[in-house]
Amino acid sequence: MNPLLLGFDILLSTTLLGLALAALTSREPRRGVILFIAFGLLLALVWARLRAPDLALAEAAIGAGLAGALMLSAARRAARRR
Amino acid sequence: MSSSNPQALLIPLLLAAIGALLFWAFWSGLTGHEGERLAALALERVPESGASNPVTSVLLNFRAYDTLLELAVLLAALLGIWSLGPAAAPYQRASLLLDSLVGWVVPMLIIAGGYLLWIGGQAPGGAFQAGALLGAAGVTLALSGRPNAGLPGEAWLRVLAALGTLVFALIGLTLMGVGLGFLTYPPALAKALILTIETGATLSIGATLAAAFLGGRPRAKRNAEP
Numbered sequence: 001m002n003p004l005l006l007g008f009d010i011l012l013s014t015t016l017l018g019l020a021l022a023a024l025t026s027r028e029p030r031r032g033v034i035l036f037i038a039f040g041l042l043l044a045l046v047w048a049r050l051r052a053p054d055l056a057l058a059e060a061a062i063g064a065g066l067a068g069a070l071m072l073s074a075a076r077r078a079a080r081r082r
Numbered sequence: 083m084s085s086s087n088p089q090a091l092l093i094p095l096l097l098a099a100i101g102a103l104l105f106w107a108f109w110s111g112l113t114g115h116e117g118e119r120l121a122a123l124a125l126e127r128v129p130e131s132g133a134s135n136p137v138t139s140v141l142l143n144f145r146a147y148d149t150l151l152e153l154a155v156l157l158a159a160l161l162g163i164w165s166l167g168p169a170a171a172p173y174q175r176a177s178l179l180l181d182s183l184v185g186w187v188v189p190m191l192i193i194a195g196g197y198l199l200w201i202g203g204q205a206p207g208g209a210f211q212a213g214a215l216l217g218a219a220g221v222t223l224a225l226s227g228r229p230n231a232g233l234p235g236e237a238w239l240r241v242l243a244a245l246g247t248l249v250f251a252l253i254g255l256t257l258m259g260v261g262l263g264f265l266t267y268p269p270a271l272a273k274a275l276i277l278t279i280e281t282g283a284t285l286s287i288g289a290t291l292a293a294a295f296l297g298g299r300p301r302a303k304r305n306a307e308p
Contacts, residue, residue: 066291
């Protein structure tokens with residue numbers, strides 16, 4: 001395996017795990033959601049690296065984009081209600 | 083949240099148990115079975131499925147029942163959101179600059195959605211991705227202050243939201259009535275049927291996702307612009 005690609009994969013997966021941890025432990029909902037969107041975009045890259053372009057498209061559009069927008073508006077409402 | 087609450091301990095334990103179960107299922111799926119795997123069998127018969135993209139042929143032909151249920155789940159989710167109450171007040175109208183940008187972005191999203199729907203038969207793409215783009219167009223419209231995210235009134239919105247499930251189930255039942263199995267397409271008609279189902283599904287997914295972003299039952303037109 002190409003060492004450059006291997007390095008990229010290792011970097012990608014460690015960043016992904018770090019982002020997941022940061023999103024889960026974030027105290028502020030808005031910050032957590034933004035971290036989750038970044039997580040979704042990197043996950044789309046992982047699907048692309050696994051040669052699953054269909055899943056990469058769906059993850060970027062639904063997982064990161066729409067779910068992110070939904071959760072941002074939910075966080076906004078929750079903050080207003082508090 | 084205090085740690086004296088027994089729920090605070092119970093939930094992580096339950097989650098860990100579910101995680102262990104899923105990992106066990108995954109592991110036994112990888113190592114358990116001897117003999118022929120489904121993937122090779124499915125790949126062999128892709129040419130008869132009506133879609134040359136293997137992912138689409140699995141989603142809409144070999145495993146169509148599963149996709150029908152996914153659409154039903156989306157519909158149920160929308161019903162759940164509507165039962166929460168009326169939608170939030172619309173966002174304030176965007177400034178001139180953002181408003182004219184939205185005027186460019188939304189048609190492009192719709193065209194890209196149509197492209198993904200069509201290309202899904204031969205290459206990566208398909209109803210869910212195309213529907214997500216339509217939904218994103220609705221979210222963009224809602225964020226720039228259009229009431230109801232550019233969606234039609236509630237009567238038509240109900241039709242749109244149910245369209246995908248309805249077309250899918252009707253085609254399945256018709257095929258059953260003709261004497262084939264539920265959702266067993268005759269190879270000659272497979273492409274046309276898949277495209278019909280995907281078109282309905284795309285419209286439904288787009289409308290459902292945009293309506294979900296509004297976060298409640300759509301407001302009547304006279305309440306939308308006070």
